[in-house]
Amino acid sequence: MTTITYIEPSGREVAIDVPDGWSLMQGATANGVDGIVAECGGSCACATCHCYVDPARAGELPAPSAAELDMLANVAAERRPESRLACQLKAAPALAGLRVRVADTQE
């Protein structure tokens, strides 16, 4: 388990223990975190699990794949350097304590 802190669009913060290997999208949807739609179910095909990772730690994360970069072009909210798709980030000890802000709008 790796603890991830999600910041919902309302500003509410929720700390969730996400099983290692699960995506941050799965950790959010399985625990009722608000604001992630995940229309495509985690196959990197919809850009509705857009989130902003803590900019100070963005560089520690595995770089986005070509497919994720391709799909990030479709996000509904503002795209920033720290924009990621939560379905493409896997919980792992290196991410412990990561703060992830859910984008205000997904569609």
Place this chain on the structure above:
Amino acid sequence: MFSFDPYSPAVDADPFPYYKTLRDEHPAFWSDEAGMWVLSRYADIVTALNEWQTYSSAKGNLMTELPNRAGATLGTTDPPRHDRLRGLIQHAFMKRNLEALADPIRTIARDAAAPLAGRREFDFIEEFSSKFTVRVLFAALGLPLGDEMAVREKAVLMVQSDPVTRAKGPEHIAAYNWMTEYAAGVIAERRRNPVGDLISLFSQAEIDGDRLDEREVLLTTTTLIMAGVESLGGFMAMFALNLADHADARRAVVADPALVPDAVEESLRFNTSAQRFRRCLQKDTELHGQTMRAGDFVCLAYGSGNRDERQFPNPDVYDVRRKPRGHLGFGGGVHACLGTAIARLSVRIAFEEFHRVVPDYRRVQAQLPWMPSSTFRSPTRLDLAIH
């Protein structure tokens, strides 16, 4: 001695008591009848979906696989090949790229619903959902009209299996072969006259400079047709059944059509049409005290994960206000259903239009005839009566 036979008509009719025992007492269960392990808890299924290196799809994903299909479709390949294949076609299935289909889908729904006006009793499947789904598929793929009903009949037959032999029967294989030949005809036509649509694009696509394998083009197209007809139709029948059986839910949805999307999500959870898919282990894996061996097949029972009380409180209640996010009604992970957006769009529009004509209905048959299938679950006939 507990047993679980996904070929049994009793499991087709009501798998849920078996699932409850599986989840509580045998969370990693070897089914002799299926010849595979069965995972039934939500968390174990999600983990298996994530670990595609361990739980491979390359030996097939249908519980009873069709001959010569594994390795040539999206659902039966692993990354990285899978990701590149999917990258070629998923653009066409993104929500924003389907908006142009909304009006044609609504016209199809109206045309299919109109003859039901004034009827006191009808078969929802024969007289509404089968007409609707096949026409939506033909519109989405730009297929020439004329063969719709044959395509529908074969799509429904090819996903079935024989409960006695626990295998595909000759009629199922014949339907699959028919569908493959039908797809081959469409592909050949698009290559002669490309029209910039999905099949034209796909049939000429390359990955890393190589043309797609002919079998990939053919069987992926065959699978798209099968899913568009059988999976969408099966799900619509289950949704209609839920609304027929839960009058309060139906009245709420009819009074406020904005509730349809939530009712659809809850239906995907509560009565999942894709009940079970399978994977093949690539290494020995310990789970819940069992040792599953490399080469063993593993059933991921989505229909059980969606009723897992460890994930969904009061799982056996159909609650249209539940918002069951993370449900497994479309599978999950890299292989999550390609058609989620078109399925949601189509079902929403179909029921908006159906409810304009038939707002109040109930189920007629006490016992439903269930499709014999180890993978999918839906009735073959659903008689509805007007109140």
